[in-house]
Amino acid sequence: MKLLWVVMLVAGTVFADDDDKRESVGTVVGIDLGTTYSCVGVFKNGRVEIIANDQGNRITPSYVAFTAEGERLIGDAAKNQLTSNPENTVFDAKRLIGRAWGDSSVQQDLKYFPFKVTEKKSKPHIQVDIGGGQMKTFAPEEISAMVLTKMKETAEAYLGKKVTHAVVTVPAYFNDAQRQATKDAGTIAGLNVMRIINEPTAAAIAY
Template identity: 65%
Template sequence: MTDSEPISIGIDLGTTYSCVATWMNNHVEIIANDQGNRTTPSYVAFSDQDRLIGEAAKMQIGRNPMNTIFDAKRFIGRRFDDENAKKAMMHMPVKVSADAHNKPKFDVEAYGEQKSFYPEEISAMVLTKLKQTAEAFIGKTVRNAVITVPAYFNDAQRQATKDAGAIAGLNVLRIINEPTAAAVAYGLDKMSSKEKRVLIFDLGGGTFDVSLLTMEDGVFEVKATAGNTYLG
């Protein structure tokens, strides 16, 4: 990458933690945040005076649970009456309600008044934090990003994730499957031109996914995926 080339970043937008990386000096550099950590909690909190994102938001959840939002990824691109969304609501202190189009929204008290935020907006706040983390490290404005999503995400969930990126001021070049990103990270796409089967285990902070991929000439195809969305 030369100084004249636009900077691109890769973002793993996770259920409980997220991280950002870029290609630098011929290798992938996972970028540490302002706390020195290479992962950032996917938490957003509101108070009368402030909005907190990441570690600061997670640290104060004990004294401000009703205004601290996490697990937004479990709602993004889903309907309010979706069974998975209903299950997620049972584990959250934040009030979740439906808008006129049956989309879920988080109802909190922010800046001294009642406000509602969609999952895309909360995810965008986390993405903005990661964008700022990358810019502080690289020393340049970042616009282009690739964001990973679970292989089982449907079109609505993928589009909602892309929308979150746009809200964060990112030009989302691609939405790619998390197991595919893992396979590429390990260089499996360069090992052989012959067809191979690859099994990817992804044990995250909030979910566990297993995906079966086929690989041929550097092209991956997800054949099957399974897992537990509450094992992590």
């Protein structure tokens, strides 16, 4: 979560030189979209607040699940039923986002996922039963967007107002396609991703 200190410093200065723009942007949140866990923070009253989710936790599992009843679960609720519903509980979407189907790391990861990953337009897509035997295919960006939506809603509940802009961290090894896919996930979630920041860079500055 140290990363978010730097993310929020950047977020706080994005439009520091233009009051009109800053007003139209509103509060810019910082999101650490992690492979396993994600968290969100805001710069408030001169310090960074890492926001607790609806379970009271400051980190949220980057998990999305679909139940037999047609309910979509995100975060703690999704992870909690992993063992009982593994084929419809999606995690590690960050390992697939922006990658090609033929990528060796994708092919290696496929061996360990309990959910089904298929090829569509030369990219990995996730296929799950969204309830009642109805199969649906999602791009990794769409799954990540669901996690980002959870982070967005967590921030909105804390702030009491709508959030539309964010700064997001990604691993330094992410290539242009992966960074763009992460931005696309933000767009799907209703967020304008103003900056993409490398995690190691953020960590180095934090220390």
